Structure formats: C-alpha cells, structure tokens
Amino acid sequence: MTQPFPFLLLPHAWASRNRVRRREKGDLLRGIVFGTIAILVAGALFYGAYWVTSQLAAYEEFGDYLLRLGLSWLFLSFLAFLSFSGVVTALSTFFLSDDLRLLMASPVSARRLFLARFARTVGSASWMVVIFMAPVLFGVGVGRCAP
Amino acid sequence: MIAVEDLVKEYGRFRAVDGVTLDVKPGEIHGFLGPNGAGKTTTMRMIAGLLKPTSGRILVDNHDLETEPEAAKRSLGFIPDRPFIYDKLTAGEFLTFHAGLYGFGNGHVPERVREMLDLFELSQWEHQLIESFSHGMKQRLVMCSAFLHRPQAVAVDEPMVGLDPRGARLIKDVFRKMSERGVAILMSTHTLEVAQEMCHRVSIIQKGRIIAHGTVDQVKQMAGSSSDEHLTSVFLRLTGGSALQEIDEI
Numbered sequence: 001m002t003q004p005f006p007f008l009l010l011p012h013a014w015a016s017r018n019r020v021r022r023r024e025k026g027d028l029l030r031g032i033v034f035g036t037i038a039i040l041v042a043g044a045l046f047y048g049a050y051w052v053t054s055q056l057a058a059y060e061e062f063g064d065y066l067l068r069l070g071l072s073w074l075f076l077s078f079l080a081f082l083s084f085s086g087v088v089t090a091l092s093t094f095f096l097s098d099d100l101r102l103l104m105a106s107p108v109s110a111r112r113l114f115l116a117r118f119a120r121t122v123g124s125a126s127w128m129v130v131i132f133m134a135p136v137l138f139g140v141g142v143g144r145c146a147p
Numbered sequence: 148m149i150a151v152e153d154l155v156k157e158y159g160r161f162r163a164v165d166g167v168t169l170d171v172k173p174g175e176i177h178g179f180l181g182p183n184g185a186g187k188t189t190t191m192r193m194i195a196g197l198l199k200p201t202s203g204r205i206l207v208d209n210h211d212l213e214t215e216p217e218a219a220k221r222s223l224g225f226i227p228d229r230p231f232i233y234d235k236l237t238a239g240e241f242l243t244f245h246a247g248l249y250g251f252g253n254g255h256v257p258e259r260v261r262e263m264l265d266l267f268e269l270s271q272w273e274h275q276l277i278e279s280f281s282h283g284m285k286q287r288l289v290m291c292s293a294f295l296h297r298p299q300a301v302a303v304d305e306p307m308v309g310l311d312p313r314g315a316r317l318i319k320d321v322f323r324k325m326s327e328r329g330v331a332i333l334m335s336t337h338t339l340e341v342a343q344e345m346c347h348r349v350s351i352i353q354k355g356r357i358i359a360h361g362t363v364d365q366v367k368q369m370a371g372s373s374s375d376e377h378l379t380s381v382f383l384r385l386t387g388g389s390a391l392q393e394i395d396e397i
Contacts, residue, residue: 010247
C-alpha cells in the first residue's frame with residue numbers, strides 16, 4: 001500500500017522526538033538559556049511594536065499612515081528574507097540532501113517526493129520568519145486594540 | 148530477473164558505460180568485477196534508478212525501469228557502496244520507515260523487522276540510535292533494509308567493505324540463503340576471493356565495456372588460464388594489470 005506523502009517526513013519527526021527523549025548532559029541547561037533568550041527577544045519585539053503603535057496612535061491620520069508604511073516595509077523585508085531562505089533551503093532539500101539517494105532508489109512517485117520536499121522546504125524556510133513576525137504583529141494588534 | 152540491455156551512460160563526451168549487457172537469473176549470484184573507474188558503480192546506480200541511462204534498457208522482474216519505475220524498484224533491493232542511514236533513528240524505526248517506502252503490509256511490519264534484525268544479528272540493537280553503531284553494524288542494517296520487503300532481485304555494490312570476518316561470513320551465508328530462495332543477486336565487488344567462492348557467473352567490466360562473461364571456469368578458459376589458477380591472476384591478465392601482479396610477487 002502506498003503511503004501518503006507526509007509519511008516521507010516521518011524520519012525527521014522521529015529524529016526530533018528521539019533528540020528530545022534522549023537528552024544528553026547539558027541539554028537542559030542549554031534549552032533553558034536559549035529558551036530564555038528567545039522569550040526575551042519575543043517579549044522585546046512585542047513591547048517595541050506595542051510602544052511604537054501606541055505612540056503613533058496619538059498622531060491620528062499621520063500616525064495611521066506611518067504605521068501602514070512601517071508594516072509595509074516590515075512585510076517587504078520579511079518577504080525578501082523568506083524568498084532568500086526558501087531558495088537556499090530548496091537547493092538543499094531538492095538537490096543536496098543526503099537522503100535523496102535512499103528515496104530515489106525506493107518506489108516513491110516523483111509527485112509524492114516533490115510534495116514531501118516542498119512541505120519540508122516551506123517548514124524549514126519559514127519557521128524563523130513566523131517566530132520573528134508573530135510578536136510584532138501581536139504588538140501592533142494589541143496597540144491598536146484589535147479584538 | 149535483472150536484465151540490462153546495451154546500457155550506455157555518457158557524461159559529456161566521456162562514455163562511462165559503453166553498451167553493457169547483463170542478465171541475472173532467479174537464484175543466481177552474479178559477480179560484477181572490474182578495476183576502479185571501470186563503470187561498475189555507474190551501472191549499479193542506473194539499475195537502482197539513481198542515474199538515468201543515456202540509452203539502453205533495464206528490466207527488473209520484467210518491469211522496465213523507464214516505463215514502470217515504481218514496479219521495478221519495488222522488486223529490487225539496492226545496497227549502495229556508500230549507503231545513507233538516518234543516524235538519529237533507531238534500527239527499528241529505520242526499518243519500519245523502509246518497509247513503508249516499499250509499501251510492505253502494515254500489520255506484518257514489526258514481526259518482519261524483528262525477523263530481519265535476528266537474521267543479521269542486530270536484535271539487541273533494535274531500540275538503539277543508529278549513530279551509536281559501528282560501520283559493520285550499519286552495513287548489516289542496510290542489508291536488512293534491502294531484504295526487508297522480500298525483493299525478487301538485489302543489486303549490491305561492494306558488500307564486504309568494512310566488515311569483520313564474522314560479518315563477512317554472515318553476509319555470505321545470507322546471500323546464499325536468499326539465492327536458494329530464488330532471489331537474483333548482482334554483486335559488484337573488488338574482493339575476487341568472494342566472487343570466486345560465491346558467484347555462479349561473473350562479468351568483468353573495463354573502460355565501460357564487458358570484456359569477459361560467464362562462469363568463473365569459463366572466464367578462466369577465456370583468459371587461457373588453468374582451472375586451478377586463482378581468479379585474481381585471471382582478472383589482472385584480462386584487465387591489463389599483470390604488471391602490478393608481478394610487482395606484488397617480487
């Protein structure tokens with residue numbers, strides 16, 4: 001029976017699970033340090049976006065215009081970053097990845113292989129953009145009293 | 148079971164494989180011998196579907212690799228010279244994934260995985276991460292995966308590299324057992340003792356062309372050697388390496 005394409009992503013999911021399960025000495029400390037830094041950065045981005053939005057709210061139409069302009073630039077720069085990251089990741093997942101030899105020698109259709117690689121490329125290329133973008137958008141949303 | 152007809156692979160103006168024709172019958176162990184750079188690995192990769200031939204035809208279990216690639220690959224087990232294994236998976240997980248790739252029946256996977264791990268003496272490592280395995284253990288695990296889905300034919304590139312004598316003996320026994328069950332095995336190797344000991348027929352390739360083909364005795368006859376002469380001498384004579392042999396003998 002042919003498995004659907006997400007099956008081809010299983011080794012990565014299992015590998016991540018195994019990494020978590022089989023923690024080595026120092027992993028917990030490393031996790032706490034980097035987790036704290038990530039929370040502080042996300043918090044700073046959220047607060048920065050919230051503060052700027054709140055300040056701009058005092059300038060009525062000009063503030064709205066500046067906010068729209070700022071968000072446009074933000075989206076544009078993140079889109080550029082996403083495109084660059086996507087191209088680099090695609091080169092790696094579609095052409096240079098070591099497991100391609102294993103998958104190409106097995107009876108996996110080109111369509112399933114493409115879909116699995118595409119999903120992996122999208123995930124690998126965009127997680128960082130999402131992580132940086134989300135607190136900024138939350139900050140703007142809260143600053144503008146979004147529901 | 149594996150039929151290769153007039154296979155050609157060109158890289159620009161360089162012809163790496165030049166009209167190779169091979170036929171491996173069910174239950175046969177066929178040795179594919181040749182010096183470095185002769186075109187063995189290129190041929191094996193084309194049989195596995197990793198490289199597209201410039202021309203020629205490859206049939207695995209009567210499925211044309213060009214027109215029915217999935218059926219042909221499903222009938223084949225491939226053991227490359229430098230196999231890829233997911234290091235962060237356990238042996239059991241790797242084999243389970245492999246079974247899924249080949250569409251092996253879901254309900255039978257765990258018992259088949261255990262059966263293969265038993266056969267290759269890896270049972271006690273089923274739940275260990277592959278990154279902690281030695282080279283020989285990884286090699287045996289790759290062989291497990293190649294035979295897991297009960298292929299009709301197996302193409303194996305340099306199976307004995309990095310194996311200790313016990314591991315090599317185990318692999319030879321498994322190959323013999325599989326051949327008795329009707330699996331066709333095409334084995335590329337530099338270890339001529341192994342070829343002489345195990346192969347029903349051999350093909351010798353040089354500069355991309357098959358220069359000798361037949362049983363070990365027929366190849367010896369072809370080279371004008373006596374039947375008790377070792378295959379190494381015959382190989383060196385046929386591939387023009389006799390000067391090297393003389394140096395060895397000094």
